[in-house]
Amino acid sequence: MIFRQLFDHTSSTYTYLLASRRGGEALIIDPVLERVDRYLKLIEELDLKLVKAVDTHLHADHITGLGALRDHTKCITVMGEQSGVDVVSMRVSDGDRLGIEGISLGVIYTPGHTDDSYSFTMTDRVFTGDTLLIRGTGRTDFQNGDARQQYESIFNRLMKLPDETLVFPAHDYKGDTVSTIAEERAHNPRLRVASVEEYVALMAGLKLPDPKMMDVAVPANMRQGLHQADVARRGWAVTAQAARAMLGRPEVTLIDLREKAERERHGCIPGALHAPYPDLAENIGAGGVLHELAVATGKRLVFFCAFGERSAMAVQAAQDSGIAGACHIEGGMRAWKSA
Numbered sequence: 001m002i003f004r005q006l007f008d009h010t011s012s013t014y015t016y017l018l019a020s021r022r023g024g025e026a027l028i029i030d031p032v033l034e035r036v037d038r039y040l041k042l043i044e045e046l047d048l049k050l051v052k053a054v055d056t057h058l059h060a061d062h063i064t065g066l067g068a069l070r071d072h073t074k075c076i077t078v079m080g081e082q083s084g085v086d087v088v089s090m091r092v093s094d095g096d097r098l099g100i101e102g103i104s105l106g107v108i109y110t111p112g113h114t115d116d117s118y119s120f121t122m123t124d125r126v127f128t129g130d131t132l133l134i135r136g137t138g139r140t141d142f143q144n145g146d147a148r149q150q151y152e153s154i155f156n157r158l159m160k161l162p163d164e165t166l167v168f169p170a171h172d173y174k175g176d177t178v179s180t181i182a183e184e185r186a187h188n189p190r191l192r193v194a195s196v197e198e199y200v201a202l203m204a205g206l207k208l209p210d211p212k213m214m215d216v217a218v219p220a221n222m223r224q225g226l227h228q229a230d231v232a233r234r235g236w237a238v239t240a241q242a243a244r245a246m247l248g249r250p251e252v253t254l255i256d257l258r259e260k261a262e263r264e265r266h267g268c269i270p271g272a273l274h275a276p277y278p279d280l281a282e283n284i285g286a287g288g289v290l291h292e293l294a295v296a297t298g299k300r301l302v303f304f305c306a307f308g309e310r311s312a313m314a315v316q317a318a319q320d321s322g323i324a325g326a327c328h329i330e331g332g333m334r335a336w337k338s339a
């Protein structure tokens, strides 16, 4: 396995790059905008293909690298379902699996630091975001933070993981890089409380100043979504209403770019072909199944996904490979459902 812990000095953020092998698919957790060039270089040096960029929560102390990485690599951006729909292209919920080639992360909803905080598990480790830090815990005094929820997340979720589980947090201000669940249970001063009330009182007494970057970072991090308007201006988008009218028409093929778990959770459009976004380059290039389908039958390819972001990138890729009729459903499955 390839595992890299990268550090941003300005915000003391840890970013994690994961892949199962050289030359394979990669996933990055909590990238920082100012460090994107460094990540891209490392990804290239290790011959990796970045397919997913994940934020554990909406950060207040740095601007996320999610949008820039998507623009450079066409990767899928991922956050929890509580994060705004305009921010990312895929959202996960408690109990989901988040996968790339050779790696499957468990998804645990661990609110408290923010209401959209998630932790991600692998067999021997957990990425705790700002929920559990090394000898500390993330503050709970803004962004819908809630000390009571954080207590539950830590004691009833994270502390239930095996003792030897390695803990990799999103930040460290003292230079520590990794801990374990047992070590934090024994030595984390914030966890030496007898009750949830005691924890709430402890967190309320911290009186921390706001993060320096907060006024800049939070609004910027809420606007990371792809600008689908550009695709629409070129005539490559249809509304969900218009797409409904296309259902069953022989000259149209609807293509669902979402993953299996998203289809199971949020439903499918009848008759749509399933072609997950990570395989798009292969499917849409000359000789690929979607390319051949469009060329051989003259059918119009209509892509859709969860919110319209992956499908907007797919339209661009289809157009680039000479499939002129390709378009996408603006707003994705979410717009389809409200239509």
Ligand SMILES: [Fe+2]
Binding pocket: 057, 058, 059, 060, 061, 113, 130, 138
């Ligand atoms: Fe945070």
